[in-house]
Every structure is written in C-alpha cells, then in structure tokens.
Amino acid sequence: MPKICHAFICAASAAVLLPGGAQAAEASFGDQQDDYLIGASVVNGNSHIGTAQGSTTDLKPLWAFQLGPLRVSRSRASALMSVGREALETGLSTEFKPTEDVSLSVSLRLDNGRSFEADPLLRGLPDIGTTVRARLSARRALGPRWSWSMNTDHDLLGRGGGLRLGTGVNYAYPYSEDTQLDFSLGTGLGNARYMQTHYGISLEGAQATGRDTYQLSGGLENLRAGLNFSTALGDHWVAFGGLEMSRILGRAARSPLVGRLATHSVTIGIAYRSR
Structure with a gap:
C-alpha cells in the first residue's frame, strides 16, 4: 500500500514539474477570483460501523470560500461552487493544472x-x-x-488515521443548460494502520468489552456508487441532491464493529453563491 501511494505522490509531483506545468499552475492562480457559497442540506443515511438499526436524518450546513488561489470548503459545497466551473477540493486546498486535461489538488481536511x-x-x-x-x-x-x-490522504497528527487511497470514474451528463447529473463509481483502500484503527479490535479493546481481538492488514475497504444532481435556479441559487451507496469489502466486512455491509445516504439541499 505505501509503495502504491508513494508512487502516486511522486507521479503527481512530477506532473507539476513537467515543462509548462509551472506556467499552467500560475495561470490558473491568476484566473481565480474571490467567491463564496453558503447553504444547507437534509441528509438521511446510516453507517457501516455500530449496532444501531435504521437511519438518521440530519440538517447539515455547507459553505465554501475562494480567496485567490486558496479555497476553504465544507462537505459538498466544493462541488456546488464549481457548477459550470472547475471542480474544487473539500477543506483548505489549492489546485494546479499541469496540462489541459489533468488537474492536481492539494488540501487539508479535518477528520x-x-x-x-x-x-x-x-x-x-x-x-x-x-x-x-x-x-x-x-x-x-x-x-x-x-x-x-485518484487520491491519497494521510493522518498528519499520528492519531491512528493511517493512510488511505481512493480511485474511481465519473460521468457527467448535462441534462439541460442549468442542470447536471453526475454518476460516480469508485473504491477505497487503506494501509494496515488505517484498517486496524477503523475496523480492528486491539487487546486493550477486547479486554474492555469482552470481545475477541480482531487484526487487519492493509487492503480494500469499500466500493462506492453515487448519483447526484445540481441545478441553477438563477444567477446565484443552486439546488442539489443525490443518492450515495457503499458496500464494505474484504476483511473489513467481517469486522465485529460492522453492523451493516451496505449503507446509503440521501441528500437534498439549496445554496447561495456570490457569483
């Protein structure tokens, strides 16, 4: 797992350093303007982890700010701000475009x-x-x-988060001039530390709960699919929604912590963006 991710990081870094890459990145920075988006969504869903049955419904705020080349965003706000524009990363991020067809993003996220x-x-x-x-x-x-x-992320504070790797494909269908449908299919992997922290039971945990220990190595975590829509209600308002589904895989699926193998999340919401 680490070798795969290290290779990905090296390849991405090399892409930025390709001839013309720095100029392309600088040009993308120069095109950015200050911008913001605020909104809210209603989310109904459940989780793989835990024994509670049924699903919960929550009201979740979302927001995004573009300050020159830097972007700060929460949840799906990154995608909503980019309806008809370049896609943004969640969290504190910035983007490079070494070629016309390739974009690289670096971001910090709160877990x-x-x-x-x-x-x-x-x-x-x-x-x-x-x-x-x-x-x-x-x-x-x-x-x-x-x-x-393709993406990889790592726990910077050493709190057992380990390293994850994700990859997938996306199909964007312009239903109309103002409405777009997006279908995505992807999979996630984790290194041994990530998998053990999220799906394993240590000796200390077993003693505290009376359960058997459960040890995992790195490998596949899940398979995900999503169908989402976004539609412009005018120059500033955007409505959105969608269905996300996840199926846990491999040894993670056999973990005593897993209460359900398949989960869903249904979302609907509205947001306002400044331009």
Missing part, C-alpha cells in the same frame, strides 16, 4: 474521528480522535463527459 459511547454493545472501545489529513488528488479528463480520479 472528526469516532466515538462508541452511545453504542451499548461497543462502549469501552477506544475512541478515534479528531485529526487533520493531508490529501493529494489527481483528475484526468477522458473525454467531454468521462473523467478518472
């Missing part, structure tokens, strides 16, 4: 961790602390509608 305090069967397992993850993403256009992406 809120996890607690078992509200789960009576898993209470006593160690919490996963909040941390900051550094993320490097690459996207390549495969035509007017298809694109391929």
